Amino acid sequence: MLSYKEFLAAGGEAKWQKKWLNTKIDRADDFGAKPKKYILDMFPYPSGAGLHVGHPEGYTATDIYSRYLRLKGFNVLHPMGWDAFGLPAENYAIKTGTHPRLTTEQNIATFKRQIQSLGFSYDWDREVDTTDPKYYKWTQWIFLQLFKKGLAYEATVPINFCPSCKTGLANEEVKNGKCDRCGTAVERRDMRQWMLKITAYADRLLKGVDQLDWPQSIKILQKNWIGRSEGAEVDFKIAGSDKKITVYTTRPDTLFGATYMVLAPEHQLAQELKGQISNFAEVEAYIDSAKNKSDLERTELNKDKTGMELKGIKAINPVNNAEIPIWISDYVLASYGTGAIMAVPAHDDRDFEFAKKFDLPIIEVIVPERIDKRNPPVDGKEKVERKNVQVVVRNPRTGKILVLHSKKYNWNTFPMGGMSEGEEPLAAAKREVLEETGYKHLANGKILGGQVRAEYFANHKGVNRVSYTNLIQFDLVDEEQAEIAEEEKEAQNEILWLEPEKLTVDFMVHAEMDIWLERIKKGDIAYTDVNNGLMVNSEFLNGLAPAEAISKMTAWLEEKGYGRKAVNYKLRDWVFSRQRYWGEPIPLVHCKKCGTVTLDEKDLPLTLPEVEKYEPTGTGESPLATIDEWVNTTCPNCGGPAKRETNTMPQWAGSSWYWLRYIDPHNDTAIAAAEKMKYWLPVDLYLGGAEHAVLHLLYARFWNMVLFDIGVVPQEEPFAKLVNQGLILGEDGEKMSKSRGNVVNPDDILKEYGADTFRLYEMFMGPLEDMKPWSTKNILGVHRFLNKAWDIGRQTLSKEEKSEVEVILDKTVKKVGEDIETMSYNTAISAMMILFNEIPDAKAVSREQWEKILIILSPFAPHLAEELWEKLGHTDSIFKESWPQYDPEKIIDAEKEIPVQVNGKIRAKLILPTDATEEAVKTAALADKNVKKYLIGEPKKIIFIKGKLISIVT
């Protein structure tokens, strides 16, 4: 028999691949009697670069799982296909004039050859290709259903436009203000678009997430993207007008602190009231400049807020009838909520920044609250309120901060004291510093944030104090000190100058210290915490916690007719049209008489016409618009002249339902037969990269829900379980990229080591979900392992049962099976390596044992296992076998090494029977000479865990 190297060189793997393909051994059996499993890979975009080492990582993982499930007696659907519409083929067409269909065909051929050379057990009879008219007929059909349900609509909206790809983009395709595909900064443009009303499904998409067996991080990503928030709408009247401004807020509790309004530049009120706005020319100029700003300028370069007051008009705060100014600013988004806000600078960071810049009033309506843990208030004692200041004195020359250490009370404080009636906080602070420290010259006085309420028991007075404290900051001008005031001497204060990092919550006695630390670090900031504090300056809300105030205020607004409960989502409707050639044509016509009319379903597919130039026009029209004979058609409704819709669908369309087509890929009367979908759905395992967390996975769920609603699919959620494979990095630990030159081509590895080694290596690298670097050196380890397996397989096996192998073999069968179920392939492989390390040669295993070994190895290294299986004289495939059983009794070792801990440290390891009793282990442990050495006196407590350890505490 050949050596492993010779087997590989002779194309032994290809031989089996061909055989598996020809015998259709991996065919999924519709309505099969065995229990079904649907194991799905995210299908690839067949790029010109060919397969990347990242692709086979996921494919190998699902392949092992699928092969295992078949051995376990399941009827497995495991298909593969091509997500082949998309920009690269089209951009290549623009450059070279090659038809994208041609490029796509070639790329698919390459991908298919590469994927098949890895020995994956796909049912190739079910291959799909999104660019095949027989496939996109049904993509177009789904679009028509969306249109008929009112979920597809046309709108001229400001969208993200990529000037390089010359097409509009969905929000999901914009990353940091740049095009996700090409990295060009996107522009905002008003364009006629087809939109899909995914927002109508926001709540269901959100609620459905909880039921899914998906990675927690992906679920959170989807939830955040949908971004549901609860709050209230509030109507503000405009003084001297019948117009009003409706705002959305999540913080109706802070309504008494609303000191101005802000409208988005696109808000129509400015236009409606332009007659009353005295500075309208200026306002209009501001609106124009905001319109021309790209998203990048609006967000990333937002260091400074801009805005313009609408002079001559005022809004009326419904809670207190206060007249407040109305501003316009691009920090308010037209596309969220109502496009207008009430600004509460004391309790919102953005409003605070804006108010500081334009010198608008700030009213605090919530005071943070702290209870002194070291000195908590005592029940039944009198409560005495007082106003305090605490003072941070910084020495700007050393950066140090002044702290008083009281020898009498043994605590550290800032200079502090009560404010007298009518005294300003800054003046009080200066006075306290002088009295307590003698420092005379302070400068740059600043109040850091609002008051903080603290409760504590004042021991020396026998009362509960409730203090309202402001933190004041000063710079020390010079060291000149006056005599310390007589009444302060009693505390025996020592003046310390300390590094700021020394001042911690534990070091200082103040209950407010955590808040002070944040303010010292960040300066004057808004208090935005909704979970702590008491309402003040808010009439009927005073004394409530913010959460209570929210419901009370909302009820009040509803009662008075000034507002109502409201819910908002960050999710926007899906911009569904692209101004490109290589996509599904949208099956609609525009008729002067009938408006927008759908094509008849019998006229689908609407195929892509041939075109001379693939270049987008860049004017909001796709290249299809230039083909008159295609564009000009007749209306299916009235028969009169009509024009075809020239936008195409985004790449996400074809991938939003492809898993349904695998179920019945050649059906030309439905996307798939209903009974077949009922049999196969849902997808039991879906595996792919995390980069699709909010794009494909959200769109796919949306389409599936719509198809569910119209009775086409049997389940609301398509993918029961989702697993993300981690990225494979280059050998240098960086992302693989052509420009870095660290890309590994699977073909090279296959040529040198074979498919089984490649599969095994990728699974042995580490946990499937982790990001991990490629290391060509490490391939040798798994290759040696397979070599060893091969060598044993070449030799003559033992004629008799070998009991010493039996125990470890059964352990391995158990471990490998369990690890496959959790997709912990790295440890499954390691378990098999351990097994082989116990087998010096073929004489150590019987035929029966060797067959077991080959079967558990077969999902990982199918070619090698199949070849060695055949060598045993079998004429049928190893993959028709069953997963081996193991005897749970047998895998328990008779003896175990039991560690002995004395006071938590291991002092001895005893070899004892696994089922030794506590008494026996104790006796043995106490007799050990090293244990004796560390036993001082009688053991106080002994913890015994059978078969695990004994721990002695003295």
Next chain:
RNA sequence: GCCCAAGUGGUGAAAUGGUAUACACGACAGACUUAAAAUCUGUUGGUCGCAAGGCCGUGAGAGUUCGAGUCUCUCCUUGGGCACCA
């Protein structure tokens, strides 16, 4: 700024609260060989010790526990996502 995940030998990485570093790579030493490759055997966290054995050790610090890589809190670092969403 907010949300999520992760920090363990020279490297990829193991470890239901119970013997930290399994398995593999690399390195070192040896066997086979004229030699090299391949293969096989042994050693391989740091440190002290002739040895028995001791001490230290899972990003840092605290806590819970007889016992913490694992649980809790604070912090640091890296990666990913979101980012004026009121």
